[in-house]
Structures are given as structure tokens and as C-alpha cells.
Amino acid sequence: MTSAPAVPSAMILPQSRPQSPGRLQDELERIFAAQRAASRLDPFPSEAVRRDRLTRLIDLLCTNQDQLCSAVVRDFGRRSAENTKLFDILPPINALKYAAAHLTPWLRPRRRRSNFPYNWVGGKSFIQFVPLGVVGNIAPWNFPLTLALSPMGGILAAGNRVMLKPSEFTPMTSDVLRSLIAQYFAEDEIHVVTGGADVAARFAALPFDHLLFTGSTPVGRRVAQAAAVNLVPVTLELGGKSPVLVSESAHLSEVASKVMFAKSTNAGQICLAPDYVLVHRSRRDALVSELKKAARALYPNGAASKDYVNIITERHAQRLRAHLEDAAARGNPVIPLFDGPESEDPRCLAPRLVLIGGEGGSIMEEEIFGPVLPVVAVDGMADAIHRVGSRARPLAVYYFGNNRAEIELITREVACGGLVINDLMMHFLQDDLPFGGVGDSGMGGYHGPEGFERFSHAKSVFKQSNFADIGQLLRPPYGARTARLLKMQIRR
Secondary structure, rough: OOOOOOOOOOOOOOOOOOHHHHHHHHHHHHHHHHHHHHHHHHOOOOHHHHHHHHHHHHHHHOOOHHHHHHHHHHHHHHOOOHHHHHHHHHHHHHHHHHHHHHHHHOOOOEEOOOOOOOOOOOOOEEEEEEOOOOEEOOOOOOOOHHHHHHHHHHHHHOOOEEEEEOOOOOOHHHHHHHHHHHHOOOOOOOOEOOOOOHHEEEHHOOOEEEEEEOOOOOHHHHHHHHOOOOOOEEEOOOOOOEEEOOOOOHHHHHHHHHHHHHHHHHHHHOOOOOEEEEEEOOHHHHHHHHHHHHHHHHHHOOHOOOOOOOOOOOOHHHHHHHHHHHHHOOOOOOOEEEOOOOOOOOOOOEEHHHHEEEHHHHHHHHOOOOOEEEEEEEHHHHHHHHHHHHOOOOOOEEEOOOOOHHHHHHHHHOOEEOOOOOOOOHHHHHHOOOEEEOHHEEOOOEEEHHHHHHHHEEEEEEEOOOOOHHHHHHHHOOHHHHHHHHHHHHOO
8 A cells, every 4th residue: 555656755744853964864873773783682582572562562553543543634634533443543453463363373483395315314494484683664644554554563573673764744643653652662672763755765775674665666766776775675565557457247336336435545545546447338438327326425425525535735636636637638538526616625636537538648657646537448358458468567456347267367367466356455454465566566565474474584494413414425535325326316
């Protein structure tokens, strides 16, 4: 669930005094050094220690949910407490609980087969997952709690220390989170670093043992370049244009209900939100009609409904309006989904459909990240799949329908981070499934056991038997016995 393709701001938190570059760098390096020293002193935390850290973070979220909801609404201007609890507090709680429930088996050594003759008699091979050390997490603004804290399930279960850099676009939430983390955790366990783009740039350049970044593809490239200087491995959770493929076998009312929910939740400011819909041209107008009904059912009072969410900043709202103007200028009809006048709030943008007839312009080239949904008429599923395959690999693909041949084809041959059939975004909420992108939509994944492994080092261990010395067969001088051994082993 990545952040918008926005240009980073240099805004500093209102509660924070800007620091000189030198002092800022010194402070970042001091915190990093403290966490690295702590990880060296306790390189393999016990299961009890890891479980305690997971439990404390769950307690932080449960105990302070109202305070966190209040901070989030101050950042967005309008966002209901139910929205924040559903999508920004419950998901990290579930991820942390999942990690705690599976911690015991994750920590066990995993047996592997030992090759003859190197194991000779009784040699054993196994993998021990050990902590990496200090993990950095640069989190975005669109889900400022979920994307900052859900990865903690794998990171803390793996036994790491964490430095967290939340977004400057949600300064109130970041400031509250910083204060709460400081109450529940020692600085050398988890530490929150706040500030603007200058802080983020210096943060990304620290010699972490692993760096997680969630955000736009252009910024992700810069983060990867900064990390590469210190050979820091990265997990990049990016975005892209995630399509909806509507089969001729799909029920349009179901498609519309689920698509509109996914596109309007958080005002479409979700990297996994459907970016455009591909539907057979004979069914396009019927789908448009169903999408209008679905939008009005979700928000009876239109954009004034209490459950509708503002765009994060005026600048982001202006970017979306520029997309709409460009699309309309190219002859693509723009269809409002709510009746009545537009809100006077410049950060409020009601959902719209854009019927793409030819040249789509910027709206079909860039990730939208807002409540604007292009609908593209195609000649069939083969045409839809070809269009998806001709673009950069998306973070998700959504298929609606019941055609087994189409489902099998898309499952095996359409490259994407994740596939959801007859729903949208639900794979992110499945704690036992890895989540991540591919190509331009990211690299690496977390959630589930893959999250634990992502933030661990799989240490290979081989224990030789006490009953035989394989070295006597490998060491010179070589003779007839060696020749017999090689003849026996080197064969088809």
C-alpha cells in the first residue's frame, strides 16, 4: 500500500525545531550506533524478548487508538475514526498477532539434506535464521500507521532493532507515534525519526542491515541508489497502475460494488486501488451505470458524507484535477459520480469516471492515486491481457469473472505483484501471504513467514559427524582411493 507519486517536501514537523545538517547527521548516526551496539550485545534475542516487543506494540495500538485516530484526522482534515481503525490500526495489530503466534516454529533450525560424500557418515545440514541487526523503515503518508507498523511483525519477530522514518505529510500522526514509541520502547529497540525530505535522504544513506521503503517508484529508485553505496539490501514496496479485468462472465453489480469501494476508500489514495478498468465495449455503459449506483450507496450524502476522506494536501488535489483537465482536453468524457455542487474544500475531490476512447494522456501514463477511475473499452479478455502486458508490471491485477481458462491464464502468465480474483486488495490483509511488487512495482515482499525470512539472515550450518573424517578423502596426496571415489560420484 504505497504512497503517492508526490514530490518530497522539505517540511519539518511543527513540534520539531529544524536542525543544522551537521547536527541532524550526528543525531541520526548516534541513534544508529546505539541500536547497532545493542544488536551486537544481544545478537540473538530470546523468544521471550521478541514476543515482549510484539506484545508491547500491540498494547500501544490498542491503548492509544483514540489518540492515534485524532492525529490522523488532523492530518487529513477529514477521515472517520472507523476508517482509521479499520485500515490503519487493525491491520498492524493482526500482523503483530500473527507473528507472535508463529514465532516458536519460525525460530527452530530447519533441516536440509546433506550431500554424500561430504556428509560421509552422519553429517548434518541446517539453516538457522538469525537477526540482521538494524532495519530502517521509510513509511508513507496514506496509511501512516499500517505501513509504519505492520512490517514490525516480521522485523521484531526476526530479532532486529528498528529506526522508523514516517512521512512529513502526516506530521501530527508522526509526532504522536514518535512520542508513544518513546514511551513503550527503549531508543535502542525502536526509534522514530521525524522531519522532511532532508531527513529522509540522510536516513536512507545510513548503513542499515536492511532498508524497507514504501512509496512511489521514482523515489524508490533514489532510495535504492542511496542504499547501494553501503551495500544495504532493500525491500521496495512501490506502486503502479493496477488494472481491473472484467470478464464477460462477471456480474457487473458485484464488480461495481467492490471496485467503487476500493477506489473510494481513503479517496483512492492507496497503491493497491484499482487504477483503471478494462471491460468489453458491449458492457461498458452498463458497468458505468452500476458504478454510479455503487458510489451513491457507499456515500449517500456524496462527498459530504462523513466516511469520505480528503486528499492529503491541496497540491495532491491539484495534481488530480490536472489529470482530469488533460483527459477532457483529449476528448475523454469525465463523469462525476455524485450529484450536486463540488465541495468548497480544495482538498475534497469527489470520485469520477473517465471514459477512455483513444489517447488517454497523463491519466493513463502515471499512477493516479486518487478517486479518479478510467474505464477502457476492449475487444475481449485477450485484448485486455495484451494491454496489461504491454505496460510496466503492476503491484496487483484484479480479475472479475468465472471463466476457468481465463483465471488459469492470468494466474500463470500475467506478471504482477499479486493477483486477486473476484475482489480487490484483500491479499494485503492476508497475513499468511507475502506482499510485494515486481519490476517497477517493487522488489522483495513481507507479511507471513516470508516477512520473518526477509528480515533475517538464513545462516547455513553444517555439522560434521564425529565418526568419520571426510578430509582424508579430500586432502592430498591423491591416489587410487580418490580415483574410485570420483568415478563413483561423477556420473549422469
